[in-house]
Amino acid sequence: MRKTVTFGGITAEPGTKKSGWAPVLDTDYKLPVTVINGVDNGKTILLTSSIHGCEYPSIEAVFRVAETLDPKEVSGAIVVINPVNVDGFLTRTPYLVPRDGKNLNRLFPGDPEGTLGDKIAYVLTEDFQKKVDFHLDTHGGDIPETQLSYVYYPGISEAKEALRISEEAAEYVLHAEFLIKSQAVNHAYNYAAILGIPSLMLELGDNARWTEEEVSLYLENIYNVLRYLKVLPGEAEKRHRDIKRITEGEYLDADYSGRWYAFVGREDSVKKGQKIGEIRDLFGNVLKEYYAEYDGVVLMVVSTLAIKEGAPIIAYGR
Ligand SMILES: [Zn+2]
Known part of the structure; x- marks a missing residue:
């Protein structure tokens, strides 16, 4: 029952x-x-x-x-x-x-x-x-x-x-x-x-x-x-x-608030050492550059220009 x-x-x-x-x-x-x-x-x-x-x-x-x-x-x-x-x-x-x-x-x-x-x-x-x-x-x-x-x-x-x-x-x-x-x-x-x-x-x-x-x-x-x-x-x-199949993923969060520029799109292949994005301040100074740590594929990219410290920016995996 x-x-x-x-x-x-x-x-x-x-x-x-x-x-x-x-x-x-x-x-x-x-x-x-x-x-x-x-x-x-x-x-x-x-x-x-x-x-x-x-x-x-x-x-x-x-x-x-x-x-x-x-x-x-x-x-x-x-x-x-x-x-x-x-x-x-x-x-x-x-x-x-x-x-x-x-x-x-x-x-x-x-x-x-x-x-x-x-x-x-x-x-x-x-x-x-x-x-x-x-x-x-x-x-x-x-x-x-x-x-x-x-x-x-x-x-x-x-x-x-x-x-x-x-x-x-x-x-x-x-x-x-x-x-x-x-x-x-x-x-x-x-x-x-x-x-x-x-x-x-x-x-x-x-x-x-x-x-x-x-x-x-x-x-x-x-x-x-x-x-x-x-x-x-x-x-x-x-x-x-x-x-x-992805066995290892990198999920990066913003280190600063400011402007987010991605240099890759979703599904793009990335090579180890390739620059994948950067955060600039409101005057155009680069605060942080992001590089791929290994060969992989881009899983997610944040598409907004504005970014807040701690928010996701990009994910890639292999
Ligand atoms: Zn969700």
Whole structure:
């Protein structure tokens, strides 16, 4: 017999879907949650979007999953939080939680005594990640990011089985240019893997654009992974298109605020020692030059002229 499930105070009986607002500790901030409880037993999946507020193809795709998926088709449960960063989404703030200026996807496992971003990460970890079997987190290129499509899987955890399932699940993401083994630990999906919960992070779309085609591709990716996890009926399809495998990545952040000039574009090859960009002050003086440390390919370039110290500028990998 399928059981009733409750997440963040939102309870769904077998074969039903319930939406509501989950509180975040002692704050006035709430997370929009939809619990889709199936009729048959199966895994419980956490599906999140808008940890970064303006990565629209993912956000729209996950809205559609929450609004259109029939619980009668589901085995197990799908718990959707979207947008996680409600304020960032509504105020069109790239990367950051507006109230504390922190990048939520660097704060896991969070801190109940911290600022709002720390508390959101803490609640996501304690009340959601720890109660599920898989975490699928969805992203894309935020307002300043020119990039391609990626599937990231966690590379660091004592829980080897969680890493194995994550890597296997990545083979079922149909539309992506790059497959990246992540060495990070404080992103939402990385922390899930450290807890022993397999996970993936998907990225598709860039510069906060969104088209119907991108949303459709995103939905195909999400639904195929859900079929692989057997929470949706039907045979999951393995990816048949070529994908570039990245085993090492450099993610550079700005050392200064000022003007950012990139000398390479997304997908360009870079050679070791090649100048890839520089930051100038407001009078044109060069503050910092950036050079590739090894031969690789450009994964993401920030396209805005203005840059703030600490913000991402470029990523490349091999
Ligand atoms: Zn993101």
